[in-house]
Amino acid sequence: MQRESGEKALGAAALASVGQSLPHDSAIRHVSGSAVYVDDIREPAGTLHVVPGWARDATRGRILSLDLDPVRAHPGVVAVLGPSDVPGKNDVSPALGDEPMFAEEEILFWGQPLFAVVATTREAARHAARKARIEVEDLPPLLTVEDALAADETVLPDYQFRKGSPETGLATAGHLMEGSLRIGGQEHFYLEGQVSLAVPGEDGDMFVHTSSQHPSETQHIIARVLAVPDAAVTVEVRRMGGGFGGKESQANHWAAIAAIAARATGRPCKLRLDRDDDMIMTGKRHDFRVDWKLGHDAEGLLRVVDMRLFARCGYSADLSLGVVDRSMFHADSSYYYPDAMIHSRRLKTHTCSNTAFRGFGGPQGMLAAERMMDALAIRLGVDPLDLRKRNFYREGRDVTPYGMKVEEHATLHAIVEELEESSDYRLRRDEIAAFNASSPILKKGLALTPVKFGISFTLKHLNQAGALVHLYTDGSIHLNHGGTEMGQGLFQKVAQIVAEEFGVTLDKVKITATHTGKVPNTGPTAASSGTDLNGMAAKIGAETIRGRLVAFAAERYQVAPDAISFAGNRVQLGERSMTLGELAREAHLARIQLSAAGFYATPNITWDRPSASGRPFFYFAYGAACSEVTVDTMTGEMRVDRVDILHDVGHSLNPAIDIGQIEGGFVQGMGWLTTEELVWDDRGRLRTHAPSTYKIPTASDVPEDFRVALYASAGNPSPTVYRSKAVGEPPVMLAISVFSAIHDALANLNPGAIPDLDAPATPEAILHAVLSMKRSRAG
Structure with a gap:
């Protein structure tokens, strides 16, 4: 490698911290096993353990009866919770109210939780959850894209981009071509599974440690199910053992169950999904069927593209609006389409609700575009790279199907x-x-x-972020922001930015856990925007404090502001030099505020x-x-x-x-x-x-x-x-x-023949394509 x-x-700028290849802030703890994840937090005395229960023999059907007496009778069981035990709304959806915490009348997918067991040990809860007597009237499930299309079942309305006149383009293009591609989903397979620890406080307060990419949304949903104000719920996330989008909305369900268990029992409650249950109950990357048509000239220059994206979303909307939209935004990959129709359908199936995954729909749209390029190159007998370059965006051919200039x-x-x-x-x-x-x-x-x-x-509205920066009188800095650390190095990068602003070494910057009580109303750490948003918010907070220090020092020492610089843990004031801590102490005695909340909103965007x-x-x-x-x-x-x-x-x-x-x-x-x-x-x-x-x-x-x-x-x-x-x-x-x-x-x-290869290209899929090539040759 x-x-x-x-x-x-x-x-060209010489920077002390920014731009340096510094190790991840938790790298040593990661490899030594000392990094603390939610399941490593020392459990408070009396902690109970929560396990969701579900119908293992039913995929979709009406619930006829649910006998939980054998579950309650199991040794170690403290409580069994169902829909009637939810103090507020029985809903953990991010937006549309279509995801019950516990199914009430109908099971909509295999693995949907019906109840939760609270017990003195996790093992007792797991054994007890299997003792429920569940009678279900089976209903035929919709499972595939074709099932949903035949039933005309969707979780959201259809949506499309139109550019120019695609119908005219298809009618007048010199050459036409069409094809279809199936794109499989993907399991997040984070190393740390879904886990939350809820600790009840006084006056109905709830403190929750969770593995979530969106602590503020987790806070809002816990408040919803508990029927308390958002301010009564505090969510903290120090680190995740991977997220990849699987903890953007899907962590909320399990944190909320832990919280209602803590409310019901008055004791700390922890829920950590078993790996099998995690994979069964949580959403994946959306799988697609993409049907496409294109028109081109003799040289392979695209004239028109008509692309139909059929996404299997599962039983609820979850984040499918944004995910499938982004697949449409990237259905052009890097290529200019003079005329275009990009159409999408968000299909409902009786499977787990698909959700965010790294790339958020973009990979699926881009893969379809690249398949078109590969197929067209074979048809024309040209090098695929030459065809790609011929169709790249360039001057005068630089407007996307959604009208944005590249x-x-x-x-x-x-x-x-x-x-x-x-x-x-x-x-x-x-x-x-x-x-x-x-x-x-x-x-x-x-x-x-x-x-x-x-x-x-x-x-x-998600393109905003906040940060909280404190400068203490010893020159150390407390840093907090709304982004979450899932192993990607966000905390390290933001710390480098703050260290650069104050001219200090990284050991002076204390990285702290994401905390809804410090920075409120944050967006998710997603869309590759974690550093762009939170780094800029932290930079603005640090600049605010530094600006106050400069103004104070300029007046106190009678030096021009531009003669004051911060570097090497020291502040240069013209000919005078002092440590940052010394200046901070003097500013504090002069009643200068050494704390700032930075806020950043991405400019120049609208949709x-x-x-x-x-x-x-x-x-x-x-x-x-x-x-x-x-x-x-x-x-x-x-x-x-x-x-x-x-x-x-x-x-x-x-x-x-x-x-x-x-x-x-x-x-x-x-x-x-x-x-x-x-x-x-x-x-x-x-x-x-x-x-x-x-x-x-x-x-x-x-x-x-x-x-x-x-x-x-x-x-x-x-x-x-x-x-x-x-x-x-x-x-x-x-x-x-x-x-x-x-x-x-x-x-x-x-x-000259086009392989019939779908994704993923497993050995079985490759063999299928090999056989199709051999049949076409024999034909």
């Missing part, structure tokens, strides 16, 4: 050109052609695919969904990946031989963390597209609900030749914190290059 730190990408398309071109050269794409293309000509069984494939990913929440118009993204993050694979056409097995990545992070705040995010995102995307397959049986039961049946990538799946570099950016042209760019989600879509490379390898079996 080769890495390039990307120092050139840091810009202002930084030159960066896309520069990254692809540089990676094409550094990866030896053309030379390797020739070498692979020679290999395939002499190898009847093993086939190699190569693909270089781009990434253009919009950064901002498309719900405008009017009803009219499908505006500027939904502050900027785009760009990247490209070149992947080489070898496919065994006899077994369907596949190996990734080499990966080259060049990714744009603007001026990197921490190159080491950014490279780690790129590597991790790529591997997670590779898992989604190659090994991670979700399987429901014909009754609606999830069959892949444990590591034994669901395969995430392991160390052996990571390509041995893995080259990652940061693009030498001149800095984000948008005014982000230190001109950096987001890095959380965009790298997931770099893995599309692996899927395209597999497609490329299979295309060698029958030149």
Whole structure:
């Protein structure tokens, strides 16, 4: 594995903390096992344990009877809670009121909680939960996209983008082509499962430790089910053992159950889902069927695209409005569509409610666009990279299907050109052609695919953040903000920003847990915006305090404000120098406020969904990946031989963390597209609900030749914190290059034929495509 730190990408300014490859703030604790997660918190005396109960033999049906007496009689059981025990609303949905905490009349998916057991031990609660006597009248479940389409069942209204006149484009294009692609879902498989510890306080207060990406929403939902004001609930999150979107809305359910158990018993209550139950009960990445048509000229230049996105959302809306919208926003990938129709349907099925997942729908839309490119390249007999470059956004061809102008398309071109050269794409293309000509069984494939990913929440009000900064009289700094740390290095980056503002070393900055009592009404840590929003809010808070210090010192020591500087834990006041702590003490004695609440709202964005118009993204993050694979056409097995990545992070705040995010995102995307397959049986039961049946990538799946570099950016042209760019989600879509490379390898079996390959490209899917290629050749 080769890495390039990307120092050139840091810009010309000499910075002490920002731009440095500093270790994650919890790195040592992670590897030593001393990092405290929710399940590691010392349990208060008298803590009880909560386990949800569900009908293990029923997938969808009317509840005829529910006998919980055997559950109550089990040794160690303290309470059994159901819908009638919810003090407030029996609803844990983020918005639409369609997700009951406990099912009341009808079971809508296999695994839906009906009640909760509260016991003295977790083991007692688990055994007791299985003793319920449940009688259900089975109803036929809708399980697939086709089931939902036939029944015309949706969780939200249909939605579309129109650009130009797609009907005219299809009628007048010189050449037409169409196809269909199935895109599988993905289990989050965070290392730390869903877990919450609720501790009751006085006057109905509730303090909850939880593993949530959205503490404020968790607070609101707990208050809703308890029928108390939001101010009576405090939620704290120090760290998560992974989230990936699976704890953006789905953590709320389990925190709320723990809270009502604590209210009912008056004792601390902890709920930690069993891994199997976690996978059965919680939502996944949305799976899609995408049907597409395109019109093009003889050279492969696109004239029109008509894309239909059918998303399986599960039994409730959850976050499907935003997820499927973002799949539409990225259905262009990096390509200009003169005329376009991007249409979506959010389909209701009797399966778990699908939810946010890293990329938030963007990967699905982008994968469909890249499949179109690969299929068209085969049809025209041209190199797929040449076709891609021909259709890239460029001057005069720079307006998206949703009407936003792509202002930084030159960066896309520069990254692809540089990676094409550094990866030896053309030379390797020739070498692979020679290999395939002499190898009847093993086939190699190569693909270089781009990434253009919009950064901002498309719900405008989520693009805001707050931070709280305290400067103490010894020169130490207390830092708190609304973002959550799930291993991605957010806390470390924001600490570096604050250290830079005060000119201190990182040991002077105390990172503290996300806490709804310190920074209220926060948005989720999602949409790759954690550092953009919270880093800027913390910077503004630090600047406010520093500004007060400068004004105080300028007057006290009669020096010009521009003669005052902060560096090396000291403050230079003209010819005089003192420590930051010394100045802070003097300011405190002079009654200068040394605390500030920073607040930031992303500028220059707007999106009017009803009219499908505006500027939904502050900027785009760009990247490209070149992947080489070898496919065994006899077994369907596949190996990734080499990966080259060049990714744009603007001026990197921490190159080491950014490279780690790129590597991790790529591997997670590779898992989604190659090994991670979700399987429901014909009754609606999830069959892949444990590591034994669901395969995430392991160390052996990571390509041995893995080259990652940061693009030498001149800095984000948008005014982000230190001109950096987001890095959380965009790298997931770099893995599309692996899927395209597999497609490329299979295309060698029958030149001119298009492989019938769906995602994930498991060995079974690859063999299916191999057989289809052989049949088309025989035909």
